[in-house]
Amino acid sequence: MSAPNVPPQAPAPMPNPPAPAPAPMPPAAAAPSTELPRHHVHHSYIWLESVRTIFIIAVCVVVANFSTIIGLVAEEGMGAEAGFIMAVAGIGTLVVILLTFGIVAGLRVVGYKHLYFTVGPDEFTLCSGIFNKKQVHVPYQRVQSVDQRATLLQRLFGVCTVSIDTAGGAANKAVVVPYVTKAQAEWLRAELYNRKNALAAQAAVASGMAGAASATATGMAGAGDPIPQSVEAGIAAMAQGAATFAGNVPSPAAAGNVLDVGAEAWNQVGGVFAGPAQDTGRVTYEYGLTNKELFLAGLSNTTSVGLIFAGLVVGVLQIVGFIFDVMGDAADGAVESALVFADSQASAYLIGAVSAGVIVLVLVLWVLSAVGSCIGYGGFKARRRNNRIEVEYGLLQHTFQGIDIDRVQSVVVKQSFIRRLLGYCELSLGKIDAGVSEDSSSQKNTLANQGIVIHPFVKMNRVPEILAGLVPEFADLPREAKPVAKVALRRALIRRGIIQGGGFWLAVVATLCLAGLTWMGATGTAELLELDSDDLFLLSIGWNVVIVCGYGLAAILLVVDLVGAVLWARESSFAYNHRFMQVSNGGLSRETVSFPRQKIQFGCTKSNPLQRRAGTDTLLATTAAGSGGTTTTLIDASHADAMAWLDWLKPGGNQ
């Protein structure tokens, strides 16, 4: 297993190790791919990954042997014999670890030799595999987005993992190039986008000419929905956008936050093998998070909110238990009441202390998780570079997402309940997500799976400015909103309050419990269970407390549901103009989705018998965002509006 440490790049085709006859080149190896320069990944692919594997194995071995050694020591005492055995065990473990390291590193070396990518005229090719050769071809036009991620370890050495998302294919997996230096990654990203744009421009010129020819032939000027804008027009618009926003690029110092210092430091230091920074285009708009935004984003993180809620529930349960206990004790016979009182006080203190401890623990956990997500958002930057949108974040584990403007499927303005109370929202872009292929280590990020978050926590009145800077293409969104039908309010109250209403069903369950309890009391099940009257009394008090609490919670939930329904009916609407469609769904949390007409894959209206009687329809517009498409739904638009929308959906229906 002493494979020679081969220097990284060897442009000449590798000789096949097992083949004894080196002279005749097999024709397969002389395929066109050999003409292109083969780019190998960075050599940290070999040792960084091996070190990681070794670390895991070492931990496993130590854990597995620990108990045995401890047992030996306990049995024999710390004699010379035990020392000898332990020495043997230690040496054996070391040998095992070294051997595994050798095997893993050797495999990695061989794998490294066979892992390379080429950047051809029409497509990007990634070749991998030692025995099972695998070649993945990605035509440039199919590239949806190019992301790069780096774990802390990778970041220290200035390498990252590049994943190229493509559209289509049954599995729709991302192509993952592991262990690329930062410079190489940036070069690759720029190269992929440039070549894609060059191809797109060629195609656009061709189709534009064809379109013009057919338009003159049929005598229909500007026919067809896809708007075959000439390349010049597009570039001119872009230049204009750039000129408009070049002036007010906020300086990082003005809109920075405390963690930006750390991110800056990272950028300065870069990492051991990072290489010089590449120039990948001109930035026309850029922003970060302010201190306030960063902390609010961290605090309102969903997991931390969940923690708070869980903590509250636990605390309330503790307190209920405590009250129950005190009441139970107080209800005991009057003779021993003094004694019991002292006792109950002690136990009350104990329970109080326990519940306080739980609450403190939850608070600490919450603070930790908030700090964690602050660090996760640390160094957040969103920028517009040429016609790409780039987002990067993460102080320790770094993620960089880049997407071409014409791959943006939708713009989503989401207000969760907390954000809405504060007048903030979350901004994100919908894109076609790819499943991550199996060989990438499962470093799933919560942010990466819901499109691209371009701002986690922003004041509502800053949204137009950000959108105008980042995606000026979404400038002329439709204005005249068509609200849901009048009858939608009634239907929403019934739907949200009763059919899907948690409060209503909780009340039903509580009522059933009460009925069951009364029945039990009536039939005298208690006597059968041989409970004495005190216990029965306690039991009934406990049950009553639970049921009263259940009814209280049900009432609160019902009110929340009903308020949500009223808000929904007031605020929900849809709108469309010749280029865009916008759907707003209101309620306690609000979401507004805007998408270009071109990105609507298909539309559908749906109605059940009750809706037909009320004269409403449900609109469903499906775009390709996410994995497998995203359907934006608006319930209970009026029938006339829905039919007009269907007409609009037809090609040429926006004229």
Add this chain to the structure above:
Amino acid sequence: MREMPANQLNPRIKSVWRINDAIWIAVSFLCCFLPFAIIALVAPEEAWAGVVALIVAIVFAALLVLCVVVLPPIRYARWRYELTPDYLDIARGIFWRKRFVIPFIRVQNTDTRQGPILRAFGLSSVTVATAAGEHEIPGLGIEEADVLRDRAAELARLAREDV
């Protein structure tokens, strides 16, 4: 209500649906029915097993009548499609009535499929796939399906490449 799409499926599709549903119902009936029937046969003293088996049998008989006699004609009457030069229009559904508009410029690929039952009746189904899911027009005559597929493919070919 705006006018419905013009074309209906081939009437033979009703028989295909009947056979398909009957097979599924029969299989799931056996899975649910046999255990109880065996218990009832082996251990006659367990009276409940027989009762359960009877209930299962009644439920499945009702389901069979519903799926074989009642639903297919309604489903057939409600299933309409139309292929205009630009888009595919589908209207279907009995209770939840759906109306789809699928522009051909968004169609990624089309194909025809034929299972053994469809083949026995000389039918095939056309599937139109977009980047966000596919739509099936079941039960067209084979030649009709081929024409439809070619036309959908031809129109889809004119679509812009990117998503």
